[in-house]
Amino acid sequence: MSRVRDPVVAPAAVLVWAAVLLFVLYPMSRLLVLTFWNNGPTLEAVRGLLENWTHRAALVNSLLLAVLVGSAGTALGFAFALLAVRSHLPKWGERALDAVVLLPLISPPFTAAIALIFALGPRGLLSYHVFGLTNVNIYGLSGTLLSETLTYFPIAYLTLKAVLANIDATLEDSAFSLGARRWRVFATVTLPLASPGVANAFLLVSAASLADFATPLILAGTKFPVLPTQAFLQITGLYDMRGGAALCFLLLVPALAIFAGQRRWLEQRGGSFVTVTGKASAATRVKSLSPAAIASLAVICGLVVVLVLICYLIIAAASMVRGLGADNSLSLAHYAHVFSGGLKAVRDTLVIAIVCMPIGGLFAVVLGFLVARTEFPGRRALEFAAMINYALPGTIVGIAYLVAFNDPPLALTGTAFILVVCYVFRYSLAGTRATTAVLAQIDPAIEEASASLGARGDVTFRRVVLPLVRPALLAGMTVLFIRAMTAISATIFLVSLDWSLVTVRILEGITNLELGQASAFSVLVILLVYLAVVVASVAMRRLNAGSLGRAGTLLGG
Amino acid sequence: MSNAKLLKEKNLKPPASWMDLLDPAYKGQIQTADARTSGTALTRILSIYYAFGKDEDRAVDYQKKLHRNVQVYTKSGGGCTIPAALAQAMVCIAHMPDAMEAKKKGYDMVVSFPREGVAAVIEGVALVKGARNRELATKFIDWTFSKDMQDLLDKHDVYMLPTLPDASIDAAVQSLMKEAKLLPVDLEWVGKNRKRLVERWVNEVIKE
Numbered sequence: 001m002s003r004v005r006d007p008v009v010a011p012a013a014v015l016v017w018a019a020v021l022l023f024v025l026y027p028m029s030r031l032l033v034l035t036f037w038n039n040g041p042t043l044e045a046v047r048g049l050l051e052n053w054t055h056r057a058a059l060v061n062s063l064l065l066a067v068l069v070g071s072a073g074t075a076l077g078f079a080f081a082l083l084a085v086r087s088h089l090p091k092w093g094e095r096a097l098d099a100v101v102l103l104p105l106i107s108p109p110f111t112a113a114i115a116l117i118f119a120l121g122p123r124g125l126l127s128y129h130v131f132g133l134t135n136v137n138i139y140g141l142s143g144t145l146l147s148e149t150l151t152y153f154p155i156a157y158l159t160l161k162a163v164l165a166n167i168d169a170t171l172e173d174s175a176f177s178l179g180a181r182r183w184r185v186f187a188t189v190t191l192p193l194a195s196p197g198v199a200n201a202f203l204l205v206s207a208a209s210l211a212d213f214a215t216p217l218i219l220a221g222t223k224f225p226v227l228p229t230q231a232f233l234q235i236t237g238l239y240d241m242r243g244g245a246a247l248c249f250l251l252l253v254p255a256l257a258i259f260a261g262q263r264r265w266l267e268q269r270g271g272s273f274v275t276v277t278g279k280a281s282a283a284t285r286v287k288s289l290s291p292a293a294i295a296s297l298a299v300i301c302g303l304v305v306v307l308v309l310i311c312y313l314i315i316a317a318a319s320m321v322r323g324l325g326a327d328n329s330l331s332l333a334h335y336a337h338v339f340s341g342g343l344k345a346v347r348d349t350l351v352i353a354i355v356c357m358p359i360g361g362l363f364a365v366v367l368g369f370l371v372a373r374t375e376f377p378g379r380r381a382l383e384f385a386a387m388i389n390y391a392l393p394g395t396i397v398g399i400a401y402l403v404a405f406n407d408p409p410l411a412l413t414g415t416a417f418i419l420v421v422c423y424v425f426r427y428s429l430a431g432t433r434a435t436t437a438v439l440a441q442i443d444p445a446i447e448e449a450s451a452s453l454g455a456r457g458d459v460t461f462r463r464v465v466l467p468l469v470r471p472a473l474l475a476g477m478t479v480l481f482i483r484a485m486t487a488i489s490a491t492i493f494l495v496s497l498d499w500s501l502v503t504v505r506i507l508e509g510i511t512n513l514e515l516g517q518a519s520a521f522s523v524l525v526i527l528l529v530y531l532a533v534v535v536a537s538v539a540m541r542r543l544n545a546g547s548l549g550r551a552g553t554l555l556g557g
Numbered sequence: 558m559s560n561a562k563l564l565k566e567k568n569l570k571p572p573a574s575w576m577d578l579l580d581p582a583y584k585g586q587i588q589t590a591d592a593r594t595s596g597t598a599l600t601r602i603l604s605i606y607y608a609f610g611k612d613e614d615r616a617v618d619y620q621k622k623l624h625r626n627v628q629v630y631t632k633s634g635g636g637c638t639i640p641a642a643l644a645q646a647m648v649c650i651a652h653m654p655d656a657m658e659a660k661k662k663g664y665d666m667v668v669s670f671p672r673e674g675v676a677a678v679i680e681g682v683a684l685v686k687g688a689r690n691r692e693l694a695t696k697f698i699d700w701t702f703s704k705d706m707q708d709l710l711d712k713h714d715v716y717m718l719p720t721l722p723d724a725s726i727d728a729a730v731q732s733l734m735k736e737a738k739l740l741p742v743d744l745e746w747v748g749k750n751r752k753r754l755v756e757r758w759v760n761e762v763i764k765e
Contacts, residue, residue: 053764121645122585122628123563135585138645139629221629222591222763233632237594238755325643326663511633513658 008457013376016367020385023425027404028388031396034245034403045246058225059250062210065144065226066254070206072149076304077156077201078194083301084157085164087294100305103312105154106529108503109214109488110510111522113147115311116219118324120146126310143219144226150308151215152208156201163197164190182290196265203262210255211393213489218510227251228395228489235399235493245403248396259391312526319519334520342521345500352416352499353484356423361477364428365469368435369461373444389422390429394489397426402493414496422490427483431476438472439465471543478536482529558638558656561665563647571669572648575608575619583626586647588637590630592758597634597652600678602754603747607740608673613757620762630763642666653737654716657730661714674738679720 035045049055080101084094104112120127120138127136137143167190175185191198213228220226227247235244289297318324322331338346370376371383389397401422405412412418446468450460466473488503495504502521509518559571563586572578578587590598602620609616628646631637637649638656642664649656656668682701684694700706707719711727718726718734 052759054759117640117645118643121640123644137585137628217632223765233591233593237591238752323662323664326665510639511631511636513635513638513655513662515639 008461009370009374009376012366012457013370013374013379013382016363016370016386017378017382019363020382020425023421024385024388027397027400030404031245031248031400034242035249038242045242046249049243049246049250054222054225055230055247055250058227058230058247061141061224062227062251063254065141065148065224066206066210066258068145069148069152069209070202072145073153073205073209074156074160074198074202076149076153077158077160077205078198079297080153080157080301080304081160081164082289083294083297084161086289087297097301097305100308101154101157102533103308103526104151106482106486106526106533107151107312108486108506108522108525110218110503110506110518111315112151112311113143113215113218114510114515114518115314116143116147116150118314119307119310125314126307139219139221140224141220144216144224147215147219148209148212150304150311151212152205153304155204155208159201159204160194160197163194167193182293186289200262200265203258203265207255207258207262207391210251210258211395211489213393213395213492214507228393231395231399232492235402241403244399248399251393252396255392255396259387315519315522318515319523321516324515334516335524337517338520338524342502342505342517345502345505345521346524348416348499349485349502352419352423352501353481355416356420356427356480356484357477359420360424360428360480361431361473363424364431364476365435365466365473366461367428368432368439368469368472369465371432372436372439373447373465386425386432387429389425390427394426394487394491397422398490398493401490413494414498416499418494419491419499419501422494423480423484423487426487426490427480428476430479431472434472434475435469438469442468471540474536474539474543478532481532485525485529485532558641558651558659558666558668559648560641560644560646561667563644564667567647569647571667573669573672575605575623575671575673577671578626578648578650579619579622581626583648585626585628587623587627587650588629588631588640588646588648589627589650590634590636591632592630592755594632595634595636596678598630598758599747599751599755600652600676601650602758603676603742604671604674604740606754607676607742608671617757617761620758624762624765653730653733657716657727657733658714668733670737672738674740676742677718677739678742680717 036042038044080097083089084097089097117124117138119125120136120143122128122134122136122138124136124138127133171193172185172189175189180188211228213232216224216226216229217232220229227250231244231247231251234240234247314324319334320330320332321328322333367382367386371379401418402413404410405418412421447460447464450464451457455463486503488501488507491501492504492507495501502525506518506521506525509515509521564571567582569580569582572580572583589601592598592602602616605619606613606616609619631640635651635655637646637651638659640646641649642659642662653668656666659666660668682698684691684698688694702721704721704724707721707724709715710717710719711725714727716727716730718730
């Protein structure tokens with residue numbers, strides 16, 4: 001592929017580099033300096049941490065939890081993906097499955113965890129009132145594991161669904177025609193073909209678990225400390241910035257390892273697993289699952305769907321009655337609060353989300369274009385650096401921003417600007433990836449034609465590239481909107497009285513006995529995000545964007 | 558505060574002493590706050606410390622025993638109120654106003670105080686050094702000490718006690734407070750020892 005060398009590429013690259021330096025590399029280096037420098041290089045902060053039993057336990061627990069959630073989430077995602085693409089589900093069935101499965105993924109934080117207490121706690125709706133169990137323990141490892149698995153298995157589902165759907169069914173058919181039994185076909189054809197996807201799903205879900213701060217805050221208790229929550233407590237509870245920074249470093253190492261593993265997988269994907277050949281393959285009804293297998297998958301997935309639905313029905317109920325469990329008369333009081341006392345948070349969140357969309361979308365497309373189509377020194381390094389804030393858990397990014405931007409010359413905490421910046425550099429990657437994917441399908445000759453007709457780089461970009469990558473721009477902006485509506489782990493360190501966020505109000509509602517208000521805020525966020533996903537997919541269909549409009553692209557982590 | 562329905566089910570009276578909470582009947586039924594994140598938890602630790610005649614080791618020892626009955630330490634002080642109100646725990650050790658608020662919402666909660674006594678905390682107000690709107694801030698602070706403002710606590714069901722003796726008090730709170738034995742707290746000592754008390758809680762009480 002010929003790469004563009006143009007007088008405007010250099011200034012564009014310099015601008016993007018400067019932004020990344022200031023808002024990614026600078027805060028991260030401040031974090032590392034705080035951890036490892038005290039009038040000279042030192043390991044005392046990290047050593048001090050490891051002398052504390054809760055922090056040692058947090059390190060071990062975080063890794064354990066990531067592996068367990070990764071495994072359980074991938075297994076569950078695989079079961080759902082098999083059910084969706086290998087069991088002749090009617091179209092509406094698949095849609096319904098998607099709608100429920102995606103619920104936890106688009107919900108604001110805390111919702112699933114809180115609902116789970118009331119569904120499966122000692123006097124839970126399911127555990128006690130349906131099954132008559134007493135003394136169920138929902139706090140600690142078991143509850144955190146369950147809640148995170150339910151929240152993050154949809155990532156595995158979306159990844160694996162795409163992988164399974166792309167496996168050419170004729171391969172399975174040939175195995176059958178050679179006389180193989182179903183189980184043998186599954187074990188020797190389907191599973192090996194899906195294995196890279198499984199590995200990727202495991203890494204994505206593990207990373208999500210490792211970064212999760214909201215679930216353990218509610219469910220882990222003191223018996224099961226984990227790193228992101230511990231770092232938050234160290235700063236907001238014990239006012240120990242250095243300790244918090246050092247905890248971030250402990251979290252940073254496994255997070256980067258997982259990200260590196262996932263990158264490797266993405267780069268190898270083009271290898272020997274390509275089954276989409278472009279040659280027409282026979283239309284075949286895949287029969288790789290026996291009716292019994294389909295039935296058992298349906299039961300497992302059905303139970304999970306029921307559990308998810310019950311959790312969200314509890315939230316919906318809590319938002320619509322006066323006081324759940326005490327006064328169950330219908331009332332719109334909590335919604336009235338959302339649109340009166342809570343209106344500022346709703347407005348702030350929407351303003352920030354909407355401001356983020358064009359800025360982040362444009363940043364994503366420019367970055368994607370620079371990376372995919374141009375040549376300048378440090379291009380690969382820029383590609384990597386721009387991914388750092390996305391790859392790291394939000395707690396680390398939030399604390400790094402707090403360290404870097406709390407004092408002059410760059411006292412930005414408390415402003416809307418810092419929140420926008422945080423989202424743009426954390427959630428633009430989806431748009432960048434979509435841009436490079438779209439550009440890969442477009443012959444550079446089109447841009448060269450524009451250049452040979454005398455257009456400068458910026459004109460070509462505006463009049464040729466931008467219209468072509470419109471779907472990617474839209475996808476990137478939708479992701480930004482969804483994340484800006486639901487994020488908390490980084491921004492909880494950056495909000496202020498002037499700029500509040502709905503997710504923070506949800507946390508406050510839960511801690512201040514306002515379950516009804518917290519639930520009403522949650523329902524509102526879920527509805528807005530659903531709306532955004534629907535609008536985006538309709539718009540994508542209009543633009544003939546194909547797979548970019550799928551939920552997987554918008555929500556797949 | 559305790560969930561009345563659960564107490565009745567187990568045929569228990571509301572706990573009336575710190576010692577009552579060690580009863581195995583409460584095993585896995587007590588929720589209270591984490592000392593690293595919650596001021597309420599610090600008040601609890603102080604209450605126990607003063608109730609045990611400032612014998613720190615005995616207070617820690619008691620907390621270790623209490624820990625065996627604790628279901629979970631929530632991150633915020635009032636975090637146990639909703640779970641207790643919805644019967645996920647029988648007892649929630651928290652500040653009195655949280656309990657009153659739950660009752661107001663219609664939850665059947667019983668408020669009780671340990672007879673050994675409890676520490677009370679006073680909400681503070683301070684002027685930030687070098688504040689931009691110093692004059693306005695001073696005015697605001699003066700207002701918080703006025704009867705006008707403190708009467709609002711009763712009017713808006715905040716359930717906190719006013720510091721001015723002539724300010725109006727919620728009737729339910731007033732009768733409730735007759736049962737409470739308030740222990741004098743040496744705030745200066747607390748300021749100097751807070752960090753150590755929390756550290757002992759982390760390293761001795763909850764470590765198991």
